[in-house]
Amino acid sequence: MDSPGVLMVVSGPSGSGKTSLCKALLEREPEARFSVSYTTRSKRAGEHEGKDYHFVDQPTFRRMIEQKQFAEWAEVYGQLYGTSAAWLRSQMDLGIDVILDIDYQGAYQVRDRLDDDSPVLVFVIPPSFEVLKERLASRGTETDARVRERLQTAEEELRHVYLYDYVVINDAFDRAVTDLAAILHAERNARARLLPRVRRSYGALIPSTPPPPPKRRG
Numbered sequence: 577m578d579s580p581g582v583l584m585v586v587s588g589p590s591g592s593g594k595t596s597l598c599k600a601l602l603e604r605e606p607e608a609r610f611s612v613s614y615t616t617r618s619k620r621a622g623e624h625e626g627k628d629y630h631f632v633d634q635p636t637f638r639r640m641i642e643q644k645q646f647a648e649w650a651e652v653y654g655q656l657y658g659t660s661a662a663w664l665r666s667q668m669d670l671g672i673d674v675i676l677d678i679d680y681q682g683a684y685q686v687r688d689r690l691d692d693d694s695p696v697l698v699f700v701i702p703p704s705f706e707v708l709k710e711r712l713a714s715r716g717t718e719t720d721a722r723v724r725e726r727l728q729t730a731e732e733e734l735r736h737v738y739l740y741d742y743v744v745i746n747d748a749f750d751r752a753v754t755d756l757a758a759i760l761h762a763e764r765n766a767r768a769r770l771l772p773r774v775r776r777s778y779g780a781l782i783p784s785t786p787p788p789p790p791k792r793r794g
Contacts, residue, residue: 579773581668582763583693585676585683586756588700589730591711593746597700598677600753605760608673611664614640617655648678648685661689668693673760680736687739696763698756699740703747705730 588594602610614630616637625631632640637656641649649658659676667674676686676695686695702708708730712723737743742759746752763769775782 578671579764579769580693581670581672581674582760582769583664583668583674583676583686583690583695584756584760584763585678585686585695585697586700587678587680587683587697587733587740588746589708589733590726591708591715591730592700592702593711593749593752594700595677596749597744597746597752597756598675600749601756601760602675604753604757605673608675608760609667611659611674611676614646614658614660615655616657646685647689648682650679650681659686664690665693673764680733680739683739684736694768696742696759697740698742698744698759699737700744700746700752701734701737703745705734707747 586594586598598610602608612626612628612630614632614637616632616634617629619625619629619631623629634656637649637658640646640658645660645662646658647661647664649656651657659678659682664674664676676682678686680699683697687697702711709727712718712726718726744752744755744759771782
């Protein structure tokens with residue numbers, strides 16, 4: 577392995593397009609992988625074990641919580657969802673980039689639990705709150721009450737933008753995918769990530785601690 581993989585956590589309010597952006601990013605970056613969550617909800621038509629989710633029962637999920645197996649987990653409408661910490665680390669140790677689509681509460685947990693692995697947190701938003709309202713209303717698949725609930729949740733999510741390292745404004749889908757890909761590429765070349773590889777290649781030429789800054793001239 578030349579360097580560890582990047583763990584990119586992508587969050588954003590419902591209607592931001594974050595899930596579609598993640599899928600498009602994976603099409604551009606075929607060597608990256610999407611994190612498959614564990615869930616206690618029932619399998620839906622067309623879903624596949626290990627591809628869409630790992631489907632487990634409530635007692636199994638609760639045992640995994642007790643054993644601290646999750647990098648993050650949450651209860652959503654009575655069902656449990658969680659991400660395996662061991663799987664994330666195994667992929668990164670192999671040099672594989674992992675994309676994780678979770679909400680801000682999960683992002684806090686991942687940052688706390690995997691701090692040594694330096695997860696990269698990206699927040700996806702539409703260009704304005706009015707646009708977000710229009711996107712949710714135009715779906716036509718939810719009641720007005722459900723749309724209002726999602727907007728209230730979005731207001732809370734937006735307050736936590738300060739948690740994130742990057743913000744992607746999804747005003748044009750292709751450009752937003754390009755922005756996500758640019759973040760992934762930049763993080764692959766971050767000094768902290770590549771320094772061990774550089775030291776192996778250049779040996780004693782790379783000091784173990786930073787040298788003092790040069791003296792100012794004049």
